[in-house]
Amino acid sequence: MTSITEREEASPSIYISDEWSAAAGLVAYDSTTSPPPIALVCGPKNCGKTTFSRYLLNILLQRYKRVGYLDTDVGQPEFTTSGFLSLTVVDKLTPDLTIPCLKTPERCFFFGDVSSKRDPTTYLKCIFTLYDYYRKEYCKSDSPVKNEMPLVVNTHGWVKGVGYDILVDMLRHIAPTHVVKINITSERKNLPAGKFWLDDGYDGQVNLIEINSARQDSFNRSVLIQKDACLLRDLRIMAYFRQCFPSNLNITTIKELANALASHPPYQVPISSIKIRHLHSQVPHTEVFYSLNATIVGLAVSSKQPENIPWCVGLGIVRGIDTFKGLLYLISPVPLILLEKVDLLLQGFIHIPTCLLQCNFVFTSEYFSSATACLSVGMANYAMGMTRLRMPLA
Numbered sequence: 001m002t003s004i005t006e007r008e009e010a011s012p013s014i015y016i017s018d019e020w021s022a023a024a025g026l027v028a029y030d031s032t033t034s035p036p037p038i039a040l041v042c043g044p045k046n047c048g049k050t051t052f053s054r055y056l057l058n059i060l061l062q063r064y065k066r067v068g069y070l071d072t073d074v075g076q077p078e079f080t081t082s083g084f085l086s087l088t089v090v091d092k093l094t095p096d097l098t099i100p101c102l103k104t105p106e107r108c109f110f111f112g113d114v115s116s117k118r119d120p121t122t123y124l125k126c127i128f129t130l131y132d133y134y135r136k137e138y139c140k141s142d143s144p145v146k147n148e149m150p151l152v153v154n155t156h157g158w159v160k161g162v163g164y165d166i167l168v169d170m171l172r173h174i175a176p177t178h179v180v181k182i183n184i185t186s187e188r189k190n191l192p193a194g195k196f197w198l199d200d201g202y203d204g205q206v207n208l209i210e211i212n213s214a215r216q217d218s219f220n221r222s223v224l225i226q227k228d229a230c231l232l233r234d235l236r237i238m239a240y241f242r243q244c245f246p247s248n249l250n251i252t253t254i255k256e257l258a259n260a261l262a263s264h265p266p267y268q269v270p271i272s273s274i275k276i277r278h279l280h281s282q283v284p285h286t287e288v289f290y291s292l293n294a295t296i297v298g299l300a301v302s303s304k305q306p307e308n309i310p311w312c313v314g315l316g317i318v319r320g321i322d323t324f325k326g327l328l329y330l331i332s333p334v335p336l337i338l339l340e341k342v343d344l345l346l347q348g349f350i351h352i353p354t355c356l357l358q359c360n361f362v363f364t365s366e367y368f369s370s371a372t373a374c375l376s377v378g379m380a381n382y383a384m385g386m387t388r389l390r391m392p393l394a
């Protein structure tokens with residue numbers, strides 16, 4: 001039986017080298033930064049950025065009550081499913097550094113893809129907006145010291161070509177107090193030496209801390225563990241939708257989750273009250289519902305200023321669409337109070353895991369026609385018209 005637990009199988013224990021420990025201490029206890037530190041962690045793929053960021057979070061939490069975490073690794077984010085860019089406020093130590101866990105971010109955007117490649121401009125706009133939000137809320141010059149919060153920025157491992165340019169833009173906008181650059185022994189894969197993102201004449205203060213990946217063999221060569229990114233993404237999506245059910249309900253296998261989701265009463269959403277946006281593709285008007293059925297969508301709240309990217313409150317699975325009744329059926333763990341604000345569904349390239357679809361979690365092959373949609377409707381009429389059905393759609 002396949003489990004939906006997320007433990008990173010390849011790394012049973014985390015090794016913290018003296019160098020890593022010193023680097024984290026330097027960030028957390030640097031007396032030269034009177035406002036709390038803003039630390040950006042960068043380096044090539046699989047060098048240990050996420051592991052170090054997790055460790056740094058714990059060290060910072062020994063000094064500060066809470067720490068912000070700006071996650072720019074859209075393919076394998078720390079606290080959300082892939083496709084999200086987010087700012088999360090963490091106030092509890094992570095007891096086991098090998099287990100990533102889901103947290104509700106303070107603010108997030110649904111970018112809708114596992115790489116920034118397709119749209120670097122929007123990707124950067126999301127990150128800059130999240131960072132500006134952090135500065136506004138937690139670094140105000142007139143705010144009491146107790147409201148100030150350090151920030152850890154984890155970055156993607158795409159450090160060549162456009163990926164490098166994106167990283168440089170990010171570093172310039174964020175202007176961190178500390179940059180932790182992780183190197184591996186294959187030098188050509190590393191970022192350039194020194195403060196590579198700064199112009200020559202720059203005289204501002206930044207602490208560059210260069211460390212090596214922690215895992216090395218007996219010849220001091222980096223040992224990089226290749227993660228099964230697709231599997232980890234699928235597990236994360238399943239862990240996310242597992243939240244639709246109480247934690248004491250016995251759902252530990254993929255099959256159990258598929259069955260539970262199949263019999264879970266969905267929310268019904270009046271189609272007239274929502275807009276639909278395709279993030280990275282164009283869909284002909286006549287095909288919109290076909291493209292949406294049986295997919296994962298970002299649940300967003302549109303902004304009054306059209307140029308702003310809409311904030312997102314979570315994900316939903318479109319379980320069926322009844323065009324006759326004008327209703328869309330949605331499964332989501334997002335609480336109703338937040339769902340009431342949602343007026344925009346974002347469709348990207350984040351898909352329902354195939355293993356879930358293979359296990360009974362069936363959809364109508366086309367969206368609902370009037371004949372199939374004879375379902376009892378919910379009791380209350382909420383502001384957005386989102387109500388929970390009494391019956392499952394299976």
Ligand SMILES: Nc1ncnc2c1ncn2[C@@H]1O[C@H](COP(=O)(O)OP(=O)(O)OP(=O)(O)O)[C@@H](O)[C@H]1O
Pocket residue numbers: 008010011013014015016017043044045046047048049050051052073076155156157158214215224225226227
């Ligand atoms: N210090 C360490 N001790 C044990 N395992 C480690 C350590 N550092 C990294 N690893 C393992 O190596 C793998 C890659 O690490 P991690 O995910 O932190 O790298 P990354 O640089 O964030 O990767 P990516 O570039 O894909 O975002 C993981 O399986 C992780 O558990």
